[in-house]
Amino acid sequence: xxxxxxxxxxxxxxxxxxxxxxxxxxxxxxxxxxxxxxxxxxxxxxxxxxxxxxxxxxxxxxxxxxxxxxxxxxxxxxxxxxxxxxxxxxxxxxxxxxxxxxxxxxxxxxxxxxxxxxxxxxxxxxxxxxxxxxxxxxxxxxxxxxxxxxxxxxxxxxxxxxxxxxxxxxxxxxxxxxxxxxxxxxxxxxxxxxxxxxxxxxxxxxxxxxxxxxxxxxxxxxxxxxxxxxxxxxxxxxxxxxxxxxxxxxxxxxxxxxxxxxxxxxxxxxxxxxxxxxxxxxxxxxxxxxxxxxxxxxxxxxxxxxxxxxxxxxxxxxxxxx
Numbered sequence: 001x002x003x004x005x006x007x008x009x010x011x012x013x014x015x016x017x018x019x020x021x022x023x024x025x026x027x028x029x030x031x032x033x034x035x036x037x038x039x040x041x042x043x044x045x046x047x048x049x050x051x052x053x054x055x056x057x058x059x060x061x062x063x064x065x066x067x068x069x070x071x072x073x074x075x076x077x078x079x080x081x082x083x084x085x086x087x088x089x090x091x092x093x094x095x096x097x098x099x100x101x102x103x104x105x106x107x108x109x110x111x112x113x114x115x116x117x118x119x120x121x122x123x124x125x126x127x128x129x130x131x132x133x134x135x136x137x138x139x140x141x142x143x144x145x146x147x148x149x150x151x152x153x154x155x156x157x158x159x160x161x162x163x164x165x166x167x168x169x170x171x172x173x174x175x176x177x178x179x180x181x182x183x184x185x186x187x188x189x190x191x192x193x194x195x196x197x198x199x200x201x202x203x204x205x206x207x208x209x210x211x212x213x214x215x216x217x218x219x220x221x222x223x224x225x226x227x228x229x230x231x232x233x234x235x236x237x238x239x240x241x242x243x244x245x246x247x248x249x250x251x252x253x254x255x256x257x258x259x260x261x262x263x264x265x266x267x268x269x270x271x272x273x274x275x276x277x278x279x280x281x282x283x284x285x286x287x288x289x290x291x292x293x294x295x296x297x298x299x300x301x302x303x304x305x306x307x308x309x310x311x312x313x314x315x316x317x318x319x320x321x322x
Contacts, residue, residue, distance in 0.1 A: 006022055007022050007023035008021060008022070008023075009021065009022040012121065012222060014088070014222070015029065016029050016032060016033070017086065017088060017089055018088055018121075020121050024122075026122055028088075028089060030089075035094055035095070035096070036095060037091060037093040037094055038093065038094070038095045038098050039093075040052045040063055040098075043068070044102045044106075046102065046103075047068065047102045047103060047105070047106035048067075048068030048069070048106065049065050049066065049067055049068060049101075049102045049105050049106050050065070050066045050068070051063055051064060051065045051098070051101075051102070052064050052153075053093070054151055056115075056134065056135050056138045056149075057134055057138075059118055059131060060115065060116065060117060060118075060131045060134055060135050061116045062092060062113050062114055062115050062135060063092045063093060063098070063101070063114045064112070064113055064114075064151065064153055064154070065101050065102065065111065065112040065113075065114070066105075066111055066153050066157065067105055067106060067109050067110070068106065070157060072156070073156055074157060075157060075159040076109060076111045076158065076159055076162075077108070077110040077111070077159055077162040077163075077164060077319050077320070078110065078111055078112075078113070078154070078158045078159065078160065078162065078163045078164065079105075079108070079110045079111070079112040079113070079164045079166055079319065080112075080115065080135065080136050080139055080163070080164070080165045081101065081112055081113065081114045081115065081165075081166050081171070082114075082115050082117070082165070082170075082171035082174040082175060083097050083114065083115075083116075083167065083168070083170075083171050084167065084168040084169030084170045084171045084172070084200075084202075084297060084300075085119070086169070086170050086216070086219050087119065087120050087125065087170045087173070087202070087219075087223060088119055088121065088219070088223060089119065090119070090170070091116055092114040092116035093116065096300055096301065097114060097300070099303065100299070100300045101114050103303040103304075103312065104303070104312060104316075107312055107313075107316045108315065108316040110164075110319055111153060111154065111157050111158055113135070113139055113154070115131075115132055115135040117131035117174075118131050120223040121222075124225060125223065125224055125225060125228070125235060126225070129174065129177050129178075129181075132174050132177075132178060133178060133181060136165065136178060136182075136187065137187060137188050139154060139158070139163070140160070140163070140187040140188040140189055140191040141188045141189065142154045142158055142160070143160040143188065143189035143191050144188060144189040147188075160189065160191050161194070162194050163191055163192070163193055163194055164193065164194060164195045164196065164197065164319060165178050165179065165193060165195075165196050165251075166196065166197030166198075166199070166315075167197070167198070167199065167201075168199040168200055168297045169199075169200050169201070169202050169264065169297055170202045172197075172198040172199055172200060172201025172202060172203070172265075173201055173202035173235075173236060175196050175197065175198050175201070176196075176198060176201060176203060176238060177235060178196075179196045179250045179251045180243075180248070180249065180250070181250070182250025182251065183244075183250035184244070184250070192250075192251075192252070193250055193251040193252070194252055195251055195252065195253035195254070195255065196249075196251045196253070196254050196255070197255045197315060197318065198254070198255070198256045198257075198273075199255075199257050199297065199299075199311075199315075200257065200258055200259060200264070200265045200297050201256065201258075201265065201269065201273070202216060202236065202264075202265060203236055203237070203238055203265070203269055203273060204216065204217060204220065204231060204236050204237050205237060205239055205268075205269060205272045205273070205276075206231045206237065206239075207272060208266045208268045208269065208272060210266075211231075211266060212231060214263070215263075215264060216265065217231075220233075220236055224236075238273055238276055238277075239272070245280050245281075246276055246277050246280035246282055247280040247281045247283075248282075249284065251284065252284045252285070253284055253285045253286070253287075254274075254277065254284060254285070254286040254287065255286075255287050255289075255314070255315065255318045256269075256270045256286065256287070256288045256289070257270055257288070257289040257290070257291065257311065257314075258270040258289075259291045259294035259295050259298060260290055260291060260292045260293055260294060261293060261294060261295045262294075262295050262296045263295065263296065264296045267290050270289065270290055271290065273288070274286050287314075287318065289314065291307060291310075293307075298311075299311045299312055
């Protein structure tokens with residue numbers, strides 16, 4: 001058999017999500033799912049929100065969102081947002097994320113930075129986390145005067161006393177890792193994270209029944225570093241004995257939510273995580289919600305649905321609360 005034929009051998013098969021080939025190519029099946037990118041818009045027809053794309057580094061980019069009728073030099077809360085996709089799929093530029101961020105920004109009257117980070121399996125998990133940390137540091141760098149690569153929306157409108165990180169699914173896992181790191185490392189300008197939003201977070205807690213039987217567990221053990229396989233990695237298990245104390249979480253407020261019928265992230269994750277945070281002695285405020293009858297990231301798929309509006313209203317209140 002020719003070498004070129006061998007290169008087409010599938011090494012890892014996670015269809016319909018992705019396939020990894022022997023030559024290192026990764027095929028993702030976005031077209032089969034009807035998923036596609038959309039451009040930013042000067043003014044979204046439905047919400048009036050403006051968006052644009054920026055380059056943060058050679059490997060990281062982002063889509064920025066600014067609410068309608070923002071006055072010159074008006075200061076707004078800052079939301080650094082990480083998309084979902086199991087750390088192997090997704091983009092800040094996909095239609096679903098774009099529509100959801102437009103709606104969330106319009107309702108919460110914040111400026112949002114939706115981060116486009118690199119993905120596994122081409123890149124390892126620590127690289128993904130570093131991309132996301134670099135994006136957060138770039139946003140924080142707008143708080144100091146000597147930053148070179150500043151964006152005028154963030155510089156003119158960002159309130160650095162009201163900085164939030166948020167994400168859905170794998171984005172929630174990223175948020176968890178960002179606030180753990182922010183508890184031990186300073187952000188540029190000594191910016192403090194006011195709050196963190198973990199929606200349907202990709203976390204694995206061993207005390208939850210059948211946590212190790214589903215797709216999320218299988219995927220993690222396929223893409224994580226060899227040393228992090230199993231159920232005890234602090235990257236994905238917040239109650240691991242290897243994990244630094246949750247009392248060091250680097251934010252003042254937490255919002256955690258899950259869905260009762262979520263097949264990817266068990267509904268108990270929000271409760272178990274909240275219990276662990278409270279038990280740790282963390283001094284902040286935590287809000288934990290389980291949405292009855294709802295599945296994974298339902299508010300992203302249809303922000304206008306009644307249950308979606310309820311969740312988004314709670315997130316808006318979390319961001320806007322003094």
